[in-house]
Amino acid sequence: MSIDPSLLLPLGWSNDFLRQLTLEQLETRRPARIIGVGQDHYHIDDGHGAQVATLAGRYRHRHATDSTLPTVGDWVLLEADASLIVERLEPRSLLLRRGAGGSEPQAIAANVDVLLIVSGLDAEFNVHRIERYLVMAAQAGVTPLVLLTKADLYPDVEPALAAVRPRLPPGGEVFAIDALHAPLAERLAPWLGAGTTLVVAGSSGVGKSTLINNLAGTELQATQATRRDAKGRHTTTARELVRLPGGACIIDVPGMREVGLAPAAGGVEAQFHSLHELAARCRYTDCRHADEPGCAVQAARQRGELDEDAWQHYLKLLAEERHNIAAHERHQRERAFGRMVRAVLKDKERHGRR
Ligand SMILES: Nc1nc2c(ncn2[C@@H]2O[C@H](COP(=O)(O)OP(=O)(O)O)[C@@H](O)[C@H]2O)c(=O)[nH]1
Ligand SMILES: [Mg+2]
Ligand SMILES: [Zn+2]
Structure with missing residues (x-):
């Protein structure tokens, strides 16, 4: 061999x-x-x-x-x-999300370099949903690229770009694109090098399949416009890795309506690095950032330097992350206990037979 x-x-x-x-x-x-x-x-x-x-x-x-x-x-x-x-x-990286039961993480894709976060510029646009995907990318240590689709239908793209930009980590980028009509391979070339693996994530209908077809230069994937079978039903497509002409691999993930964070530490802290640092400057380590003396968050708020929306979302995701990690640890303890009980019973059985 x-x-x-x-x-x-x-x-x-x-x-x-x-x-x-x-x-x-x-x-x-x-x-x-x-x-x-x-x-x-x-x-x-x-x-x-x-x-x-x-x-x-x-x-x-x-x-x-x-x-x-x-x-x-x-x-x-x-x-x-x-x-x-x-x-x-x-794997060199593993994208995870919260599993169906909640306590176990579920693997989305492995050996990923770039997470393409696809979101529509229509009513679907939601900076908090994008931020959840950014946390997911931070957890896995992959570069996020936010692609806002349907720019041909919603040409007033600047407010959306301005909302996303301050949330991006170093190396991250945001683009407004027309996935349906304009070839994108050249514009996205820096992220499409040979050997690179990209994952496309985003809600159903935002244009993930359209984007993949655009980059492939052919109709590789059925889109919502084409994938109904003769009886008008939606045909289900398994997630799949396809090779692009330039040598990159791209993976489609089935639509995620809600992005549950996997029970893993560090992603929220990395995504909200500056807010995390700010809170660490409070006088008390258990500061609730309400009316404690020496609260760095309150001070920043009074100076008008606190992004209130980002701060509230940070607290929400941090609480969610802690809750998920606690549930995961509880689940693992229960499994370990179950294994121990079974081992003891087996042992007793064996001794009883002797
Ligand atoms: N006008 C326009 N339509 C788009 C764009 N991207 C996707 N679409 C349309 O949106 C619908 C959903 O796209 P699809 O790729 O199936 O979404 P997916 O569910 O994320 O894979 C299809 O009818 C596409 O033609 C875009 O940038 N501009
Ligand atoms: Mg699709
Ligand atoms: Zn504080």
């Missing part, structure tokens, strides 16, 4: 993944990238095109929680001649 980098590089392969392989794995395993996730199977590409693969039972058994199961964008190892996934390589 030999790895041919020229086949893998266009899929985002790098030496960081090669270094994770043991000599034995180099000889007996085949790396591939997950390009789609089905109910009980995966779509993978090993450089020779799309194939279907399944996850080895022993892997599933060892990694029972959602966020360590392979997700779209992950690099995995397959048995050389079989379509059996036996290992997942450590």
Whole structure:
């Protein structure tokens, strides 16, 4: 078995993944990238095109929680001649959201470099929703790019741009775009380099599929305008990784109406860095920022230097993050306790039989 980098590089392969392989794995395993996730199977590409693969039972058994199961964008190892996934390589980044049950994080995509936050300039536009995605990007350590679509229909774009700009971290950018009519590959070229992986996130109907088709230069993805089948139903599309002409990979994520934050620390603090620093200057570490003496937040407010909207959203997301982390930790303790009880019962059973 030999790895041919020229086949893998266009899929985002790098030496960081090669270094994770043991000599034995180099000889007996085949790396591939997950390009789609089905109910009980995966779509993978090993450089020779799309194939279907399944996850080895022993892997599933060892990694029972959602966020360590392979997700779209992950690099995995397959048995050389079989379509059996036996290992997942450590990703360089992992985009997470709050899982359905709330306590477990759910993986959205792995090995991501850029999060394209797509939002319409119509009534959909909501700076707080965008800010949630910015926290998600901060959690994963990926560069956010905010794309405000439908600029052809809503040409008064400056107020929306001005609302987003102060919320962006260093390296982040915001653009108003017409995803439907104007080619975008050139404008977004700095983020579309070969080997880069982008994830498109945003509510349903904002233009994510339209954007991907625009960048691909062909009708790769069914949009809301085209994806109804003969009976007029919406056909469901699984999330999928596609390769763009310039060598970047782009992943579509099914619409997220509400962006729940994963139970992970640090994202809110990173996104609201300056407010976090401000609050840290209060005299008391447990300052409620109400009427305590030496409150740096109140002082900034009195000087007219506090962005009240950003401050309130910061407090809200911070409370949500703490709540999610506490729920996650409680859940993990309960699971650990359950495992201990089962082990004790098993042990008793064995001794009883002797
Ligand atoms: N005029 C205009 N229409 C757009 C733009 N972007 C998307 N659309 C339309 O909005 C609808 C939803 O787009 P779609 O790509 O399916 O959204 P998705 O659900 O986010 O994938 C479709 O009818 C698109 O043609 C845009 O920039 N300008
Ligand atoms: Mg779509
Ligand atoms: Zn204070």
